[in-house]
Amino acid sequence: MTRLDADLGHIRAANPRRGIRSWTLISTRIFRVHWMLLIGAAIFSTIALTLLVTPWIAPFDPSSQNILKRLASPSAAHWFGTDQLGRDVFTRVLYGGRFSVAMAAITLILCAVVGTIIGAISARAGGAADELLMRLVDLLVAFPDVVIALFLISVFGPGYGTLIVALTITGWTPFARLMRGLTLEVNTKEYIEAAEALGCSRWFIIFRHIIPNTLGPIFAISFLRFGHKLITVGALSFLGLGVQPPNSDWGAMLADARNFMDRMPWLMITPGLAVFITALSVTLIGKGIELERNRGRDENASSPYLK
Amino acid sequence: MTSIVLNAKKEVGAVQLAEPILDIRNLNVGFARNRLIAIDALDLTVRRGEIVALVGESGSGKSMTALTAMRLLPVGAGIISGEVRVHGRDLLALPPSAMNAVRGREIAMLYQQPKIMLDPTATIGRQIAEPLQIHRGLSLKDAWPHVIEALRDVGIPEPERRAMSYAHQLSGGMAQRVMIAAALSASPDILIADEPTTALDVTVQAQILKLLVRKRDEASLAVLLITHDLMVVSAIADRVAVMYAGRIVEEGETRAVLRSPRHPYTQALLRSSLLAAEEDGRLYAIPGSASAARGLSCGCRYHPRCQAARSLGIEERCRSQEPSLSTASASPGHQSRCWGVQVTAGGMQ
Numbered sequence: 001m002t003r004l005d006a007d008l009g010h011i012r013a014a015n016p017r018r019g020i021r022s023w024t025l026i027s028t029r030i031f032r033v034h035w036m037l038l039i040g041a042a043i044f045s046t047i048a049l050t051l052l053v054t055p056w057i058a059p060f061d062p063s064s065q066n067i068l069k070r071l072a073s074p075s076a077a078h079w080f081g082t083d084q085l086g087r088d089v090f091t092r093v094l095y096g097g098r099f100s101v102a103m104a105a106i107t108l109i110l111c112a113v114v115g116t117i118i119g120a121i122s123a124r125a126g127g128a129a130d131e132l133l134m135r136l137v138d139l140l141v142a143f144p145d146v147v148i149a150l151f152l153i154s155v156f157g158p159g160y161g162t163l164i165v166a167l168t169i170t171g172w173t174p175f176a177r178l179m180r181g182l183t184l185e186v187n188t189k190e191y192i193e194a195a196e197a198l199g200c201s202r203w204f205i206i207f208r209h210i211i212p213n214t215l216g217p218i219f220a221i222s223f224l225r226f227g228h229k230l231i232t233v234g235a236l237s238f239l240g241l242g243v244q245p246p247n248s249d250w251g252a253m254l255a256d257a258r259n260f261m262d263r264m265p266w267l268m269i270t271p272g273l274a275v276f277i278t279a280l281s282v283t284l285i286g287k288g289i290e291l292e293r294n295r296g297r298d299e300n301a302s303s304p305y306l307k
Numbered sequence: 308m309t310s311i312v313l314n315a316k317k318e319v320g321a322v323q324l325a326e327p328i329l330d331i332r333n334l335n336v337g338f339a340r341n342r343l344i345a346i347d348a349l350d351l352t353v354r355r356g357e358i359v360a361l362v363g364e365s366g367s368g369k370s371m372t373a374l375t376a377m378r379l380l381p382v383g384a385g386i387i388s389g390e391v392r393v394h395g396r397d398l399l400a401l402p403p404s405a406m407n408a409v410r411g412r413e414i415a416m417l418y419q420q421p422k423i424m425l426d427p428t429a430t431i432g433r434q435i436a437e438p439l440q441i442h443r444g445l446s447l448k449d450a451w452p453h454v455i456e457a458l459r460d461v462g463i464p465e466p467e468r469r470a471m472s473y474a475h476q477l478s479g480g481m482a483q484r485v486m487i488a489a490a491l492s493a494s495p496d497i498l499i500a501d502e503p504t505t506a507l508d509v510t511v512q513a514q515i516l517k518l519l520v521r522k523r524d525e526a527s528l529a530v531l532l533i534t535h536d537l538m539v540v541s542a543i544a545d546r547v548a549v550m551y552a553g554r555i556v557e558e559g560e561t562r563a564v565l566r567s568p569r570h571p572y573t574q575a576l577l578r579s580s581l582l583a584a585e586e587d588g589r590l591y592a593i594p595g596s597a598s599a600a601r602g603l604s605c606g607c608r609y610h611p612r613c614q615a616a617r618s619l620g621i622e623e624r625c626r627s628q629e630p631s632l633s634t635a636s637a638s639p640g641h642q643s644r645c646w647g648v649q650v651t652a653g654g655m656q
Binding site: 193195196208 | 377379404407408409410411412415416418420423424425426427428429433437438441442486489490493
């Protein structure tokens, strides 16, 4: 054994995170990204692809009932069993996922766009307008978002539109706060003054110079917020305020399964797991992006992977 | 470098007949918090096709003059009174929205640190296209041929490829060329260049100065060149104004001012520059600091550091009364703000 090998062996023996390290090595060597980003992206793209092609691959019709086979245990025909109306749970998880993930994605994008623009305007305007907008954010943050959503839904009636509007109204605030801080930072940059010296208007500067320079953190927080959105959509559907029968999403499936929880736990476990895995994968992507962004800056502190 | 660029200089007689593009009148600018006067009753005119240098040490108010003209003063600084006329229109009286139509279109600015003045997330082509999009209403696609032409014009090789690159891929000199292309793309009439070559190395400095002179000649551009480098001044400026503590202390044709400086501060500045090293090769340093002028309510701003006042024995006058700008030599327009000059001139009559 050469001296170098001996040293390496020594280092390996002293490193309790060897298992993780070999993972990170594959991730960083081959794909050149953080392992969290790699795994999150792999899981989420599988889920997204599956949900996209659901109408062609689903083994059953999501609403076809077969009372004779109601509340069946998992089998070769019905992978996740059947529900109280004899519908195939696997098919319903797939179709439900289309609603849940789409709703979460739409509201998230709306929140990100609205929050980013309001945050940028607030920071650029300064003074009373800034103060007013930020106090509005404080006010919205102080209320639990489900309560505000419940209020709006009770006024406008349940449905997709209301759900999206309600979740956007309650969900833009973290983006606005983050964007305001980022804008204040970018505002001090010399290229903003140079843009002003070229005659760029306020809007031109916000859209062409400030937003592109803040997209990294905005993307990271968007992914981190996705899980939260998915769960909120699920919670509102669970309360019967989102998707209406015969359609259903993961939250509505959980609500239906509640009555049979003691006898048929998979009715509840499968949509629950679906929410969990989807939220986890997107959160991993977000965390991975964040770590990836910080890589050059603070190598020792925040990167457990290849230096 | 000096001689090459000097050859490009225009005939002085022709310059003086040209119309004034930038006309600053009785400008006063100050900081509200510490009641500091940054610019004190400044008068300055830049005519078409003329390069006027504004020189002075740090804190003399040169950059503040530039920022006032652009109306991009930092928070805390305010215009007390005065006019900044471009083509006879007072910019300080315009509403802020109208200023956007003036910046880049009529008056443009170059900065000291070109690399940090470019947005890191946008290609340089897009940034050069911006003034065309804003002021001419062109789409990015329609502006693109102009962008390529502008890049070629400022001497960027392979402009089609370079237009797609980002600020971090450029050297300092390249970035300054890009900034010049961007500043001039909507063909403004006056360019304010705030220390455009200070951050560049000497060979690149000469190239950038030559480029400025060429643009001046081609487009009859008026240039207000802000610098502390007298080498740069002697190389390209037609006229020079020397600022000290917010006031212009001497003004005139470059040759007259640099060959026969009248104000003791200009003389000291010249002695402390590389143009005139001491006989033993050492550089002269002006005793005292410019902060001595802060808080002076009367008298000549320079008198605490002035040796001429002491040797002429007129210290009392320098301390109590402020001299006006008055004719300093036979050269047309050569003026200085000094009791000593006025006393000697009067004595000679």
